[in-house]
Amino acid sequence: MNSNPNVTGIKHMAFAVRSAEDALRTYQQFLGVPEDTPIEAYVKSRNRVALFRLGGTEYQLCESMDPDGRFASWIKTRGEGLHHICYEAADIEAALRHAQANGATLRECKACGVTGSHPHPEGFVAFLDNDAGGVEIEFMQVYTPDELSEYEKVKGI
Numbered sequence: 001m002n003s004n005p006n007v008t009g010i011k012h013m014a015f016a017v018r019s020a021e022d023a024l025r026t027y028q029q030f031l032g033v034p035e036d037t038p039i040e041a042y043v044k045s046r047n048r049v050a051l052f053r054l055g056g057t058e059y060q061l062c063e064s065m066d067p068d069g070r071f072a073s074w075i076k077t078r079g080e081g082l083h084h085i086c087y088e089a090a091d092i093e094a095a096l097r098h099a100q101a102n103g104a105t106l107r108e109c110k111a112c113g114v115t116g117s118h119p120h121p122e123g124f125v126a127f128l129d130n131d132a133g134g135v136e137i138e139f140m141q142v143y144t145p146d147e148l149s150e151y152e153k154v155k156g157i
């Protein structure tokens, strides 16, 4: 079995946490994450997220705003911890074809209600319905500058 030739790196790692503040505090205390790291509220996906880079990788500490939210539901069955790794793909359709040719199926994006590749703020994303050792697999094809301005125009940003 070939490794996926379309994966070019890790875009981010996302952790399901009960409290973004508490989790961020630990990263600040022991790992030197800056004190002014903000916690952003994402109303559409109903999450509060502390986002920072550490050791060259983007971390997202994700807290659901609702008890039945995406991350809160995950914590109920599996506890806090690594929720998904977002793999950067040069061509997301090729990455999905490769995974599906090897038996993967696609998972609906809970924030958008869309299955398969679709636009998000930073790029096109898609989720697999096949967790790797309990960790969800996401792909992202990061926008080119032209695609980003097109996305922002459509969204009215």
Ligand SMILES: [Zn+2]
Binding pocket: 109, 110, 111, 112, 113, 114, 118, 119, 120, 125
């Ligand atoms: Zn989505």
